[in-house]
Amino acid sequence: MNTKQLLSLLEEKGLLSENDYFSVVSGSRADIVSLTGRELLILKDCSRNDAEILIKRLLRVFQDATPLLVLDNENVLRISIKDFNNYPVKKEITVLFDGRKAKAREALPYSFEAIDRTVHTLLAPGGCPWDRAQDHQSMRTYVLQEAFETIDAIDKNDMVNLKEELGDVLFQIVFHSVLAEKEGFFTLQDVIDGISDKMILRHPFVFKKEGKDSYASSPEAWEKRKRIEKNRKYLFSGVPKSLHCI
Numbered sequence: 001m002n003t004k005q006l007l008s009l010l011e012e013k014g015l016l017s018e019n020d021y022f023s024v025v026s027g028s029r030a031d032i033v034s035l036t037g038r039e040l041l042i043l044k045d046c047s048r049n050d051a052e053i054l055i056k057r058l059l060r061v062f063q064d065a066t067p068l069l070v071l072d073n074e075n076v077l078r079i080s081i082k083d084f085n086n087y088p089v090k091k092e093i094t095v096l097f098d099g100r101k102a103k104a105r106e107a108l109p110y111s112f113e114a115i116d117r118t119v120h121t122l123l124a125p126g127g128c129p130w131d132r133a134q135d136h137q138s139m140r141t142y143v144l145q146e147a148f149e150t151i152d153a154i155d156k157n158d159m160v161n162l163k164e165e166l167g168d169v170l171f172q173i174v175f176h177s178v179l180a181e182k183e184g185f186f187t188l189q190d191v192i193d194g195i196s197d198k199m200i201l202r203h204p205f206v207f208k209k210e211g212k213d214s215y216a217s218s219p220e221a222w223e224k225r226k227r228i229e230k231n232r233k234y235l236f237s238g239v240p241k242s243l244h245c246i
Contacts, residue, residue, distance in 0.1 A: 001044070001094075003024055003044070006024070006042070006044055006094060007024070009071070009074065010042070010071075010096075013076060015069060015076070015096065016040070020039075020040055021038065021039035021040065022039050022040040022041070022042055023037060023039055023040070023041055023042065024042045024044060025041070025042070025043055025044075026043070026044060026045055027043045027044060027045045027046030027047055027050035027051070027054075027092065027095070028045070028047075028050060029043075030043060030046065030050040030051070030053045030054040030057070031053045031057075031159060031160075032157055032159055035057060035058060035061055035062075035097070035099060036061075036099055037099060038099070038100060039100075040096060040097070040098050040100075041096070041097045041098070041099065042094065042095075042096055043094065043095045043096075043097075044094045045092045045094075046089075046092060046093050046094060046095050047089070047092055048089040048090075051084070051087075051089050051093070051095065054095065054097075055081055055084050055085055058081045058097070059081060059082070059105075060105070060108075061104060061105060062081065062099075062102045062103060062104055062105055063102075063103045063104070063105050064080060064081065064082035065080050065082070065103075066080060066081050066102040066103060067079065067080055067081075067101075067102075068080070068081055068084055068095055068096065068097055069095070069096035069097075070084070070087065070093055070094070070095055070096075071093060071094035071095075071096070072093045072094075112174070112188065112192075115170065115171065115174050116174060116178070116188055119171070119174045119175055119178045120178055123178055123179070123182065131175075134175075134179075135179065136176060136179060136180075139172065139175060139176065139179075142172060143169075143172045143176075146165065146168040146169045146171075146172055147169060149165045149168065150162065150165040150166060150168070150169055152165075153165045173188075173191065174188060177190075177191050201229065202229075
């Protein structure tokens with residue numbers, strides 16, 4: 001069934017009107033398509049494998065009872081995303097998901113404890129000789145390398161690799177923080193608290209409800225707050241020396 005036929009069938013069954021906003025994508029994109037768009041998401045030609053990927057992602061973001069509409073041989077089935085795990089996809093189907101009407105799942109708790117403990121172990125007596133021999137200067141190249149590999153994953157829209165590369169960047173952050181902790185400068189908690197406090201300060205229109213208009217959230221207003229905060233006179237004051245040749 002081509003896209004035009006699919007849309008005609010959905011309109012015929014009252015599942016879609018000319019006033020609806022919608023996106024139609026192939027089921028093979030179930031692993032990368034956005035689930036938070038403000039329109040009806042239609043995945044056509046969805047295989048069993050595509051469906052499993054989609055459900056796994058939906059269950060991370062939305063409550064179990066969130067409904068899906070499944071179009072199978074022109075039959076329409078309304079089913080929760082949890083129950084869809086047991087739905088027998090024998091051939092390609094079409095799945096309709098409306099994120100506007102879905103209830104988001106509460107944010108899952110997370111902790112830096114495991115990676116913090118791992119890095120402390122690597123740098124402790126009896127840990128990894130190579131890691132223990134490093135300092136901030138010797139590790140600086142790896143920060144840049146991991147950042148570029150993360151950008152490459154983003155450019156390729158490779159979400160599987162992006163997850164791994166973000167972990168590599170996080171490892172660098174924790175590694176430098178633990179080095180600094182051992183030197184008596186700051187801890188990982190100081191880094192986390194510092195960036196949180198900075199973002200609150202840079203977004204007064206969100207946290208203090210000051211000047212909540214289009215300018216308040218603009219790049220120009222951001223740079224102005226940054227210059228005031230850093231006591232910088234010019235826009236390019238504070239640009240790292242490593243970027244001067246770019």
